[in-house]
Amino acid sequence: MFIDFARIRVKGGAGGAGAVAFRRETGVPRGGPAGGNGGRGGDVVLEADPQLSTLLDFRYREHYAAGRAGHGEGSNKTGADGEELRLPVPLGTVLRDADTGERLGELLQAGDRLVVARGGRGGRGNASYATSTHQTPREWEPGKWGEERRIALELKLIADVGLVGEPNAGKSTLLAAVSAARPKIADYPFTTLEPNLGVVGLSDGRSMVIADIPGIIEGAAQGKGLGTQFLRHIERTRTLVLMVPADAEDAQATYEQLRHELLSHDVALEQIPHCLVMTKADLRTSDDRDWEMDAPEAWGFFVISSVTGEGLPAFLEGLWARVTEEKAKERAEAPDLFPELEEWRP
Ligand SMILES: Nc1nc2c(ncn2[C@@H]2O[C@H](COP(=O)(O)OP(=O)(O)OP(=O)(O)O)[C@@H](O)[C@H]2O)c(=O)[nH]1
Ligand SMILES: [Mg+2]
Structure with missing residues (x-):
């Protein structure tokens, strides 16, 4: 079958939330803030793969989401980054935003990559709010949502x-x-x-x-x-x-x-x-x-x-x-x- 068109939804992973935590150590009263930042959500990336010749796979599935990130933790630990989602497409795939028609690019050679939905940034943990005049911050940020969009894939055969x-x-x-x-x-x-x-x-x-x-x-x-x-x-x-x-x-x-x-x-x-x-x-x-x-x-x-x-x-x-x-x-x-x-x- 010759499939030359597909439309999918892609979503970057959510960023992790920042943590609120304070150092607790025996012998150290009132340890400073120690809440780490959230990790970064994974990106959705399309990558040209010479093994493929159709967009058939995309006919069976519409939603694709990259991995969400881990939250920040105490002891200034940053959350783990979300896993990238890599979607292989045939060489010659042209990508557009399905809603605006904007052309995003085309993947022509093996290994060409295009990020189509970025993962969300991680939120700040309370440790990053500390200043000399603000030593016991309780502020923290949630992670940002990943980008979400509908993209249209179109395969143009590449012939000489x-x-x-x-x-x-x-x-x-x-x-x-x-x-x-x-x-x-x-x-x-x-x-x-x-x-x-x-x-x-x-x-x-x-x-x-x-x-x-x-x-x-x-x-x-x-x-x-x-x-x-x-x-x-x-x-x-x-x-x-x-x-x-x-x-x-x-x-x-x-x-x-x-x-x-x-x-x-x-x-x-x-x-x-x-x-x-x-x-x-x-x-x-x-x-x-x-x-x-x-x-x-x-x-x-x-x-x-x-x-x-x-x-x-x-x-x-x-x-x-x-x-x-x-x-x-x-x-x-x-x-x-x-x-x-x-x-x-x-
Ligand atoms: N005698 C002769 N007949 C040919 C030649 N090339 C093609 N034909 C015949 O012409 C007819 C049409 O050939 P196709 O190759 O199917 O033509 P096409 O241009 O692909 O046609 P469409 O797919 O319908 O657009 C067939 O019966 C072929 O056998 C040739 O060089 N000599
Ligand atoms: Mg013919």
Whole structure:
């Protein structure tokens, strides 16, 4: 099952109360104040875990609370801190405050962490109120409650390459031909109902991830067909592949339609470089061998057949080169990849 959305409640642990106590020792009359501070409540922390690939676990449970802290004690003993609650999430999970919609950050790399609910501070014990003029303080503070909030988790698949085409364009067939993924393939539209990911292995241990998403049709941006709900899964790819089958009635129009639907969904998709691919090249007849296409914005044009394998090696090498180039650009532009994680503090 492909679970890409969940909403949960998280609560930091309560801080412990401060203590009121006085030193009692034989031979020491009127010992001074000795009530320790309460401990700090545990935080709820989300952490990116490469073992996970869905948000499924969060579908079965809604409430998550970190451990409460211990109260302060006599003899100036500070209460124990509450236990942190660590919730593993798949890489690529985007977090928002479910009530305000505020974006809290995203967890992209193994070990990335984000505190989503801080534990409460511990209260002060009476010892900390002592001053030279106030030697027998009886004041103490209760612990603070931990933060509580509802958060929305959204998983965006992280793929290097996104396949875009009308239904039956041959997206899933291509994914199956170049990776170990086994998406469903059939000659009817909307065979693919959920995104599929495949890892493409090239020589010398090189690999890239390709995402096959459901087909999009004219009006998709307005909700026709399966709509564009899956396009968000390719918002972070490094290149898109716009696929037009060799037997398309009007290849140019099909290409332009795809571009149009992408842009209507989100202009951010326009920033992602794309190449144009003629699929099902084995279906070409001798008359349409020279497929004239006007696509000045595409970085490349490839002719492939997932059935005969024609053109696939050159296509994959072309993709690899482009993906590598984009990765290098990303590194140059954003040495500190996720500043917002640092900035965000409750
Ligand atoms: N002759 C030929 N047929 C192909 C090729 N690629 C795909 N097909 C056929 O085209 C039909 C649709 O292929 P799919 O891979 O399911 O197409 P899709 O783009 O994933 O379609 P949706 O999931 O519905 O959006 C299937 O019958 C495939 O066998 C190809 O290179 N050559
Ligand atoms: Mg498909």
